[in-house]
Amino acid sequence: MKNLRKLLFPFSLGYKGIMALRNHAYDQQWFASKRFKLPIIGVGNLSTGGTGKSPMTEYIVRLLNDQYRVATLSRGYGRETSGYRKVQVSSLAKEVGDEPLQFKQKFPELSVTVDENRIRGIQKIREDENTADVIVLDDIYQHRKVHPGFLILLTSYDAPFYEDLVLPAGNLRESRRGAQRADVVVITKCPPDLDVNTQKISAQKVKKYTDSPVYFSSITYDDVARGVEDKVLSEFKKSSFTLVTGIAKPQPFMEYLLTKGLHFEEKHFADHHNFTEKELATLDEIPVILTTEKDYVRLKPYLKKTKLFYLPIRFSFLNGERAFNDLIKNYMKNDRN
Structure with a gap:
């Protein structure tokens, strides 16, 4: 199947070109990218999925929840509703999406909301609640109408972006150069015993596309x-x-x-x-x-x-957990938005 998809490479060139033009328009500010006077942390990927966005979002919530009033906002993928919705513990997944409901049931005190229009969603969180010190945006990497103050790029160890192709020949939503927008890169789903030399080789491959720090993490099961x-x-x-x-x-x-x-x-x-x-x-x-x-x-x-x-799954860093945490905490203190 993988080799058959490579036959679609000519179509990937067209899609890659369209996404490059779109990103260039945002980079040159021809298209508006809204900033907010509130810390916004974005979690996303270059690929179509399966990189561990939910465990990372949960990690950030746990990291900040004791000190800050955290809110999460996502599209609510897979729900049968639309527009802005506050997620309740009693909500159904078909109403709000499975991942937002999972967050709410795990953190009942957390402000969890969904809206396919992220700008509207952020504004509604501030208007309706005015209780959020920070908003964590899930699956935001290609949603460039919002400019997160801190952007986390995830890529899985078994399918890293630097070895992938753009859709439809591969699974990338945009070219590898998109990695340069990230403030930090986390390689997820690594073997827990991944050796230091292999980590260095992978980090060097990431560094071809971004100067941002690179960390490695794994997911283990309870x-x-x-x-x-x-x-x-x-x-x-x-x-x-x-x-x-x-x-x-x-x-x-x-x-x-x-x-x-x-x-x-x-x-x-x-x-x-x-x-x-x-x-x-x-x-x-x-x-x-x-x-x-x-x-x-x-x-x-x-x-x-x-x-x-x-x-249940457990998310953990193989290296640099303290350094990663400091990046997030320093961002919160400095509030770069």
């Missing part, structure tokens, strides 16, 4: 599945279960479970998939389901018969 009741992962060996996922890249999750000696049936859906009534009815006949946290918030309101569990 050993306890959460649900109506908690269940140690090893207990899943005693009975059959079905793995249900609706995420961009389910392979790492599957591989982790296999390394734990677990055997399971699989049902995979597209990222942010909106389950139909028929699909939900079929899933509800499965005795035990293990899923991701994002899928859990979508499925929980509708599955009454099945025992539903999710496996």
Whole structure:
């Protein structure tokens, strides 16, 4: 499939040219990019997804939540509504999107909002609540109508932007040169034991496109599945279960479970998939389901018969955690907007 996509390279040149013109127009201020008198932290990527934006957003929330009043704003991808909405703990994923709902249920005190128009969303947060010291924008990298004061670029270790091509031959939404807009680059989903020399080689490849600092992080899974009741992962060996996922890249999750000696049936859906009534009815006949946290918030309101569990993930830096944290905290102190 990958080689077949390369046949689409001529189309990628056209798309790349269009995005280059668009970025040039913003760089030259021919197109307006609005700044706000409020700290704005943007999290995004150059690719179409699967880089770990949600874990990074959660990391920033945890980092700042004790000292600042944090608000998050995202498009609410996959929701069936539009416009500005405040996310409530009791909201449904189809109303606000799965990731915003996940944040709200994990941090009930957090101001979580969705709006496909980010400028309007930021203005509404300030008008309606006026309680935010900082707003974290999710998936904002190509949304250049807003100018974040601090922009974080994520790229996954298994599919780094510097080895990828622009759509449709590859998965990049714009050329690799877009990395130069980042204030910091985080290579995500690295093996936890990634050696220092390999990190240096990867960082050097990133440095061809940006002078911003580069850090490495990994995502590991908890050993306890959460649900109506908690269940140690090893207990899943005693009975059959079905793995249900609706995420961009389910392979790492599957591989982790296999390394734990677990055997399971699989049902995979597209990222942010909106389950139909028929699909939900079929899933509800499965005795035990293990899923991701994002899928859990979508499925929980509708599955009454099945025992539903999710496996939490843990985000951690391999190096430079303190330096990364200092970048964020110094930005908050200096407020460069």
